[in-house]
Amino acid sequence: MEQIMKSQTDSNKFQKALLEWYQKNKREMPWRSKPTPYRIWLSEIMLQQTRVDTVIPYFEKFFKHIPTIIDLARTSDQDLLKLWEGLGYYRRVINMKKAAIHLVENNNGKLYDNKKDLLTLAGIGEYSAGAIASIAFQEKVCAVDGNVLRIMARLYGDYGNILQPTVSKRFTDMVEKLLPDSSIGDFNQALMELGALICTPKSPDCIHCPVMNFCIAEKSMLQNELPVRDKQGVRRKEDKTVLIIQFKNRFAITKRENRLLEGLWEFPVMDGHHDKDEVIETIEKWGMKVLSIAAVKKEKALFSHIEWDMAGFHIMVNNKCDGMTFEAADKIVDEYPIASAYQKYISELL
DNA sequence: AAATCGGGGAA
DNA sequence: TTCCCAGATTT
Numbered sequence: 576m577e578q579i580m581k582s583q584t585d586s587n588k589f590q591k592a593l594l595e596w597y598q599k600n601k602r603e604m605p606w607r608s609k610p611t612p613y614r615i616w617l618s619e620i621m622l623q624q625t626r627v628d629t630v631i632p633y634f635e636k637f638f639k640h641i642p643t644i645i646d647l648a649r650t651s652d653q654d655l656l657k658l659w660e661g662l663g664y665y666r667r668v669i670n671m672k673k674a675a676i677h678l679v680e681n682n683n684g685k686l687y688d689n690k691k692d693l694l695t696l697a698g699i700g701e702y703s704a705g706a707i708a709s710i711a712f713q714e715k716v717c718a719v720d721g722n723v724l725r726i727m728a729r730l731y732g733d734y735g736n737i738l739q740p741t742v743s744k745r746f747t748d749m750v751e752k753l754l755p756d757s758s759i760g761d762f763n764q765a766l767m768e769l770g771a772l773i774c775t776p777k778s779p780d781c782i783h784c785p786v787m788n789f790c791i792a793e794k795s796m797l798q799n800e801l802p803v804r805d806k807q808g809v810r811r812k813e814d815k816t817v818l819i820i821q822f823k824n825r826f827a828i829t830k831r832e833n834r835l836l837e838g839l840w841e842f843p844v845m846d847g848h849h850d851k852d853e854v855i856e857t858i859e860k861w862g863m864k865v866l867s868i869a870a871v872k873k874e875k876a877l878f879s880h881i882e883w884d885m886a887g888f889h890i891m892v893n894n895k896c897d898g899m900t901f902e903a904a905d906k907i908v909d910e911y912p913i914a915s916a917y918q919k920y921i922s923e924l925l
Numbered sequence: 926a927a928a929t930c931g932g933g934g935a936a
Numbered sequence: 937t938t939c940c941c942a943g944a945t946t947t
Contacts, residue, residue: 666930700944722942834946877933
């Protein structure tokens with residue numbers, strides 16, 4: 576096996592080439608222009624498994640409404656989820672609030688300034704603690720995300736499965752040895768930026784890579800074989816019948832209590848697919864009198880591990896019932912956090 | 926170690 | 937279609 580960067584001199588050259596490339600090519604991001612600890616924290620949480628371009632508008636809106644940790648600690652879950660609506664992984668913002676409350680009670684409302692303490696906060700794991708500590712506080716620790724694992728696999732021609740914790744740990748130790756003595760935050764961000772712009776999963780742009788001379792994959796044409804990772808599993812299918820229940824100008828909604836999409840609101844749902852007679856029977860069992868019923872279009876919702884096949888009915892009723900909330904369409908849209916899966920049925924309301 | 930937890934951009 | 941994204945937490 577070929578070996579690269581075995582000497583300190585090589586590491587220094589690698590660091591210098593990467594940092595120079597980063598200074599010239601880094602993208603503008605709102606948290607980079609004003610990198611306060613709270614803004615770095617918020618950005619890192621939003622960026623978990625989520626692309627930069629997707630996060631930016633959410634970041635701007637969230638920070639405008641929730642500008643401090645103290646504001647975060649005292650905002651209702653529902654208002655926080657509304658700001659997070661459509662971003663996914665909703666527990667992230669609930670965990671952030673939990674951490675904010677802890678910081679208000681125990682640290683004068685200020686974020687912890689080191690990796691060890693950051694790791695005690697809800698929603699902050701190995702990666703995020705390293706990213707925040709290095710970017711916001713210049714602590715000499717690494718921040719190894721999917722980009723960095725991909726870069727390490729290629730740089731060192733390593734066929735380890737990057738989804739296995741033991742392999743991920745080994746790669747992390749390799750990054751640790753590459754860390755410069757200063758500009759730690761920039762170095763970590765430069766690695767991730769390289770992964771996002773040059774060392775991409777498919778068709779990496781090696782010809783423009785600032786560190787191609789250090790890369791075993793580039794020398795041996797292994798770019799498209801590395802990194803090795805498991806294929807994603809098959810989605811399980813679930814059939815659902817979505818009920819758009821209308822009383823006068825109001826529609827029934829209920830709050831989800833499952834772990835999936837917990838805290839978001841949805842239209843009443845029946846498991847499985849059902850015909851009109853079965854739906855009417857259920858609605859009347861719930862204590863409502865059906866005036867009319869019509870099928871609405873079927874929809875499909877994809878999650879990483881589940882597929883919902885949703886059929887729907889629009890039902891007019893002549894009375895409300897207990898156990899669900901009836902609201903006007905504009906109020907539902909403006910005030911209630913609704914999962915993307917149901918946004919397609921919102922058009923039935925307008 | 927494996928499963929859970931969203932949604933979307935890109936090929 | 938499939939892949940995978942500045943991952944964390946639970947089982």
